[in-house]
Amino acid sequence: MVLAKKQINKENLLSEGVQLLMQQGYHGTGLKEILDAVQIPKGSFYNYFSSKESYAAEVIQHYINPFIEQLDSHLQNPELDALTALNNYFNELIVELEKAEFKGGCLLGNLMGEIGDTSDLCQKSLQLAVNRYKDLLATGLKKAQMEGTARIDKSADDMADLLVNTWQGALLRMKIEQSAEPIKQCCNDLLGDYFRV
Amino acid sequence: MVLAKKQINKENLLSEGVQLLMQQGYHGTGLKEILDAVQIPKGSFYNYFSSKESYAAEVIQHYINPFIEQLDSHLQNPELDALTALNNYFNELIVELEKAEFKGGCLLGNLMGEIGDTSDLCQKSLQLAVNRYKDLLATGLKKAQMEGTARIDKSADDMADLLVNTWQGALLRMKIEQSAEPIKQCCNDLLGDYFRV
């Protein structure tokens, strides 16, 4: 009961952190703003997290998990080949980003740029999150290779890296152009062309 | 004399801003830190700039100019074909980034992620800077197409977009991996493979 409430509070803090840190950045978001949003007193924050920095490190993991699950469920679909599944997954992301009117983008990309080389704690969390995500993409691409839809003269891991990086860069462009064109072009160029046999 | 000094002060503020904003971000850098570094009193800042935001917008332009000049001089080299010139230019960048031990990365990428969708002023400045840079890349790729080294079934402009975006994403990865491998792979995959005939 009490333990449950603590879990809920922590979960709420993490969820709100995902939104606020993604939209306003690490230094652009004060603890007060987060705590007000979830109605938790200032003094209670440090019962849940040891510092703002370690909080952000946890927010990063909390952010990436749903994406991994979503991507995985697409890849698990037995009716689709892996390359189509990847395409469908990214198209879903694009719809979401259009719905959000291109605000925020990706928490990982934003924090990599802002504090990726200044906060040790967050750097490690970002490494872990990005690599977990990249590995799943590589698994999908490997499957596409075995299905004969993806080229085999490049390793699935290298293609996954390229896809992650281009996607991140395209999200940055999306933010300043306020347009879905960069992220659509990313999918067309890589999934629709370069990765194909 | 006075006008000249004012110009020098402003120039120093912009140069220092490039370094600090790139390494610590917009919200992570206080005006005091910048002013202390160039030894200009805090009260004098608003004699040079109307706000921190408009200052950052000017810093962005001040940042990109040398890159455009550097890239342009490579492309102007009459002894090299354009694709080789582009490769040489990016290899120079990689050397610089290794020398800096992967700290900072690119001011444009970092600020796109942090404030690219929250500051109108900086968003416009980022648009201008990125597009000026991208257009020059497209010019180089167009030249490579005419020289027969780059594929012509994709427009030079689209390839330039892809190159900019992948480069930006690779820089983010570089920051958290503390390695030049992502940016090297970007060059290998695009300039060394995908863009070639």
Added chain:
DNA sequence: TTAATAAAAACGACCAGTCGTCTTTATTTG
């Protein structure tokens, strides 16, 4: 002397983090 520029001082708002205190739960003792 007047106008323009520079810089000092001060502004309220906000920052991450800590404090002592109070309440609730867990453990020990009779």
Added chain:
DNA sequence: CAAATAAAGACGACTGGTCGTTTTTATTAA
């Protein structure tokens, strides 16, 4: 089982310090 004690959690007020910006004073140039 109950009472006493200990530990843990929750909490708002407050810390010193910094934020970007404005107002006021001092200096310079015309």
